[in-house]
Amino acid sequence: MTAPLILGIETSCDETSAALLRGEAEILGHSILSQDVHAIYGGVVPELAAREHLSALDDVVRAALEPSRSSLADVDAVAVTAGPGLIGALLVGVCWAKAAAFAVDRPLVAVHHMEAHLFSPSLEDLEATPPFVALLVSGGHTLLLHAEAWGRYRLLGETRDDAAGEAFDKAARVLDLPYPGGPSVEKAAREGDATRHRFPRPMLKSRQDPSDPSYFDFSFSGLKTALAARVEELRAAERLEEERAHVAAGFQEAVVDTLVSKTLRAVEATGCSRVLLGGGVSANRALKWEMESRLGVDGRLFTASPRLSMDNAAMIARAASFRLSRGEIADPELNADATLPFPGLERRAV
Ligand code: KG4
Ligand code: ZN
Numbered sequence: 001m002t003a004p005l006i007l008g009i010e011t012s013c014d015e016t017s018a019a020l021l022r023g024e025a026e027i028l029g030h031s032i033l034s035q036d037v038h039a040i041y042g043g044v045v046p047e048l049a050a051r052e053h054l055s056a057l058d059d060v061v062r063a064a065l066e067p068s069r070s071s072l073a074d075v076d077a078v079a080v081t082a083g084p085g086l087i088g089a090l091l092v093g094v095c096w097a098k099a100a101a102f103a104v105d106r107p108l109v110a111v112h113h114m115e116a117h118l119f120s121p122s123l124e125d126l127e128a129t130p131p132f133v134a135l136l137v138s139g140g141h142t143l144l145l146h147a148e149a150w151g152r153y154r155l156l157g158e159t160r161d162d163a164a165g166e167a168f169d170k171a172a173r174v175l176d177l178p179y180p181g182g183p184s185v186e187k188a189a190r191e192g193d194a195t196r197h198r199f200p201r202p203m204l205k206s207r208q209d210p211s212d213p214s215y216f217d218f219s220f221s222g223l224k225t226a227l228a229a230r231v232e233e234l235r236a237a238e239r240l241e242e243e244r245a246h247v248a249a250g251f252q253e254a255v256v257d258t259l260v261s262k263t264l265r266a267v268e269a270t271g272c273s274r275v276l277l278g279g280g281v282s283a284n285r286a287l288k289w290e291m292e293s294r295l296g297v298d299g300r301l302f303t304a305s306p307r308l309s310m311d312n313a314a315m316i317a318r319a320a321s322f323r324l325s326r327g328e329i330a331d332p333e334l335n336a337d338a339t340l341p342f343p344g345l346e347r348r349a350v
Contacts, residue, residue, distance in 0.1 A: 004076040004324060007100070008317030009061070010083025011053040011093030012113045013139065014044045015310065018057070018064035020075070022315035025123050028070065030314050031063035032307070039179050043169065050088030056122030060285040064265050064313070072104050079320030082110035082330070083340025084140065098334060110330040112343050113311075114141055115319035117278035120304035123318055128302040131274060133266045135259060137287075138279035139165035142218050143342075144262055146270050150322050151344040156266050157216025160203075164255060167220035171251050174228050175244055175307040185248050199226050199254035204261055207292045210269050216262055220255070227251050237342050252286055260290045273299040283309040 003023025010017040019030040026157045035052045039046045080097035081290075101108035106156060117136050121128035130147040141160035141166055162170070165182055172181025177188055202219045209215065230247060234240040261282075267273050274294060281287065292301050308314060 002174060004321065005070070005074060006077050006079050006109070006317040007061070007064070007072070007075040008111075008313040008315075008320060009057070009078070009080040009093045009097050010113075010311055010313040010316045011057065011089050011096075012081045012083070013089060013311055014038055014049050014052075015312065015313065016053050016056045016060050016260040017313035017316075018061040019313035019317050020064050020068060021314060021321065024318060024321055025126065027123065027314050028068040028313065029064040029066060029186050031060045032310070032312050033060050034310075040125065042173055044086070046086045046088055049086055053089055053092040057092060061096075068330065070275050072100055073102065075106060077101075077107045077109050077320065077324055078104075079109040079111055079317050079324075081113045081116070081316055082334060083113065083337035085113055085336075087336060087338040090338065094336040100333060107324070107329040108332065108334060109323050109328065110294060110334055111316045111319045111323065112340055113316075114138070114143065114173050114279070114342055116315040117275065118147065119318040119322070120278055120308045120312070120315040121276055121302040123308055123314055124304060125302060128276060131272050132276045132302065133270055133272050133274070134276040134278060134345070135263045135282075135291075136279045137164040137171065137259065137281035139163060141279065142220075142259075144216055144218075144266050146266065146272065147276070151326070153342065153345045154295070155197060155345050155347045156269070157218060157219040157262060159220065161219050161221040162224065164218070164220060164259060165279070167224055168281065170224050171227055171248070174224070174231050175248060177244075177248070182281060182284065186286065187254060188245045188248035189252040189286065190248070190249075192245030194246070194253040196243070196246040196304060197230060197250035199230075199250050200224055201254055201258045201261070204306065210265070216265060218258065218262065219278055223251070223254055232275060252284075256284070256287045256290050257302070259287060260294055266293060267295070267299065274302070275299060276302040278304070279321075280310050
């Protein structure tokens with residue numbers, strides 16, 4: 001049998017995306033539309049996101065099919081992000097995919113958005129497969145897990161409050177930097193000196209051991225408060241303009257140090273030095289460099305290129321090829337689920 005041709009659809013947040021994937025890594029067409037309507041609000045407005053998906057999705061799918069001159073009738077399965085994400089946004093993709101699968105009488109495959117981020121690096125590097133320790137850092141999630149095999153994951157740590165991407169987005173707002181926040185904090189930080197403003201490393205004490213419940217967990221809300229207080233001081237002293245890049249650099253360093261230190265704890269505890277970085281924040285170069293250098297020559301780091309690190313439908317189709325190979329086909333009555341549980345994720349205990 002030839003490798004299946006899967007049409008993937010992603011609409012969980014503010015990217016409308018479609019991809020046509022042959023087998024596990026041959027991307028025949030891939031279209032990603034980043035919604036810019038949210039920029040003036042400084043964050044994603046859920047209703048606007050859903051409306052934009054609705055008006056763009058037909059064209060985005062057409063653009064993904066076009067390079068291989070394929071039509072919907074050629075695909076072997078239709079895959080869609082069923083959750084987690086913004087419910088209205090998810091519903092647009094799920095309804096579209098259900099209708100498409102029904103129209104051409106093909107199986108529908110439901111994909112978990114965060115599991116799909118785990119598959120992104122494998123689209124570009126065939127060795128990016130389990131076992132690995134994965135740090136998934138996005139706008140809504142911060143997860144540290146041990147992937148023993150595809151579909152078999154052990155959760156080691158997660159955030160107790162804000163996600164890492166959310167911390168970057170909030171920092172951008174506090175610093176009057178443009179949306180989307182992560183890339184603009186990174187850009188500002190490149191011009192700054194991180195040693196001028198030191199911020200706390202949340203839940204990172206040197207005398208912690210793996211039995212401590214916060215050993216692998218994250219918390220970013222205190223860091224956000226510390227940042228806001230520093231910015232207020234500088235604003236009052238009329239020094240914010242000259243210090244902005246240095247503050248951004250200090251903030252980024254605190255987040256990166258925390259993320260990398262916790263990941264290295266997971267490497268040590270599991271004995272697995274293959275590390276995968278996934279989710280939108282993994283596009284951050286400072287994070288990649290720090291992880292790479294602290295992992296050292298004995299470790300191996302897998303990351304996707306920036307285009308496949310952000311939300312995209314190629315990773316949805318790739319995750320679906322795994323689910324389809326196990327015969328996991330969604331019910332035609334599939335519903336979107338904003339808090340969909342991570343499939344195969346077992347909690348804790350190293
Ligand atoms: O995975 P993703 O594209 O969407 C979600 O599933 O949430 O992640 C988006 C998040 C946003 O919070 C964005 O600010 C952050 O990833 N991000 C970054 C960078 N690029 C995107 N954070 C830090 N540095 C970046 N270069
Ligand atoms: Zn994502």
